[in-house]
Amino acid sequence: MKLSVHFLIMLCLLAPVSMPAQADGDTPSADERTRLYTPATVPSPKVYGQQYYVSDPDRFLRPTMTDSLNRLCHDLYRTTEAELAIVLISGFDEDKWWASSFCQELFNSWGIGSGDRNTGVLLFFSLGTRDIRIHTGRGVEGLLPDAVCDMIIDNHIQSLSAGDYNTGIWGMANGIVNQLLTDQARQELLLGWTPKRHNDEDDLTYIYLYISLILLIILTIRVMVKWRKIEKASFDKRPQLIDKTENAQMGLGCLSFLFPLTLPFLYYAYRKQRKTLKDLPYSCPSCGGKMNRLPEEDFEKKAKEAHQIENKLHIFKFDYWECPLCGTTEVARFKDRSYNLYRDCAACGEHAMVYKDYKVTLQPTYDKRGEGSKRFVCQVCGNEKFVTYSIMSLHERELERIREQERRESERYSSSGGGSSSGSWGGGSSGGGGAGRKF
Ligand SMILES: [Zn+2]
Ligand SMILES: [Zn+2]
Incomplete structure (x- = not known):
């Protein structure tokens, strides 16, 4: 964001240096005046800065006229956010484009006018094909209907035919701008305009997203390392390690409220992983074979009495594992909900x-x-x-x-309004007892 601002400032500083190269030149050679353009090769004036609207690579206009037009367009932009682009080229391939299709392609590839309201206009001139065209964005069609565009062109086409491009283009550009600067037009153009969001908010959003992402990465790596450790842990250590991860899972659950974009995903991954870790087969401590977990129904038959009591009291949950090769049995126990009592x-x-x-x-x-x-x-x-x-x-x-x-x-004193001198009764009640008399 800040980079783009610096970039823009740099461009603005460079613009006065690079503009004269185009403006000061002598009359262009015959070769330059017969150049054929495609919508992609028309140079965009925006490379010089935000306040440039005129693209005249073959220099049909006087440098002072280009400056005046840029000012005119920039004033229009500042008051209405409508963008008027003025393009003068020596020609284009008529086998491939009509003036209207050329304009359409150029208009859309540049993106003239505001993105959400389409308030752009393109004044297009091509000497080789002798085309003059006013191309409008959807948002200005009401203010510049085809009939009005026709009229603007009509009023000034005489100068173009006579070869006075400066007068002709200036007249048409003014015709368009005047049409967009009436009070009613201005209101219509700015309709739906909303203030751009403040940069600080953007910054905060980005910082927030970065923190979420960094947190997600760090926690994911941590969790992966831990899971490796648990998988490799010996028989009596593994259940303890799995129990410990429950705290981490709870912590994640709480943090998820602060970072709802990234952490819930990790929370569920964690929960699932804890389950799979409990199901991960152990290797037999005597012969090294893979052990099987006994189904729940066998618990009553095989379990020690102590384990059965602890299971019933919800102190622990037990998994009994048996080696199919040598018959060794091992017990894995996990804390249950009453453990802390x-x-x-x-x-x-x-x-x-x-x-x-x-x-x-x-x-x-x-x-x-x-x-x-x-x-x-x-x-x-x-x-x-x-x-x-x-x-x-x-x-x-x-x-x-x-x-x-x-x-x-x-x-009670502070809740009744701090410094004020008012008090309150203690809140007692009476059963009607007591006595009274006349005198
Ligand atoms: Zn075994
Ligand atoms: Zn005891």
Whole structure:
């Protein structure tokens, strides 16, 4: 974006240098005046800069006239965003084109006029074929209907016939511009015009897209490296690694909301890959053969009692793998949804200790802390474990209650409008009790 701006500025700086080469020349040779053009070989004036509209490679016009025409067209562009291109050439191959088809091709290959409103006009002159033509874009057809174009040409064709191209072209160009500069025409031309989006926004969009893309690439590479590692991991390590990737998958899910274009794709790839990794056959640790996973129905029959309990409590999910060659069985276990409620049991080693209840062993007094004991029980072996904890003294509890009350009051004060002096009642209610009398 910035590059194109620099490029344009450079072109504008170069233009005054390169223009005279075309403008200062003597009258062109007879050879140049018989040159045949195709729509592709007509030089575009836009190479000199945004404010150039006249293409006169065979120099039919005086340099001062070219300048005047460029100014005229640029004024039209600035007020209406309509573009008038003026092309004068020595000729074209009449076996291949009519003037109208030549203009049509040239018009569309240059793209004259605004892209969405088609507000372009081409004033075309070819000496060899003695063609003069006003070619209009769809957006100006209403303002320059064929009859009006005919009239403009009619009014000035006399000069062209007499060989006074400067006067003829100037007259026609003015005829077209006047037609497009009436108040009504201006309104019509600018109808549907919307301000161009600010560059900063564009920049931000690009930056955002770049970040999304870079993030996608980095994460994809990271994931691929990790998956390799998991595939190569030994039997007891692999399930742990797969469990760990679940966190990464969750993280991706959250990031997806910020980068909805790229990351959801990765999230789903991740999820699918985790599943396939669980299904990836292990090699037998004794004989090296490929192991088979036992179907779910066999779980009850083959599984250890501990595993059955853990499965039922949703601590773990188990996959039993069996070697068809030597009969070795191995177990892969994955964390299930209740995993975090349990702790490791010191007696049997299973992850099946769960909190049962608590008992106060020492009542707290006003200034002395009390003590309690929490009981954990292993769901597999029944092993019990007690964890002592301390209980706040009554004094501490009182302080805590006051602090809590102050916090609530300050919250209510700030929510009722900050600095204002208005307050509010606490929100109590009455059951109708009380008494009264006359005096
Ligand atoms: Zn084996
Ligand atoms: Zn136990």
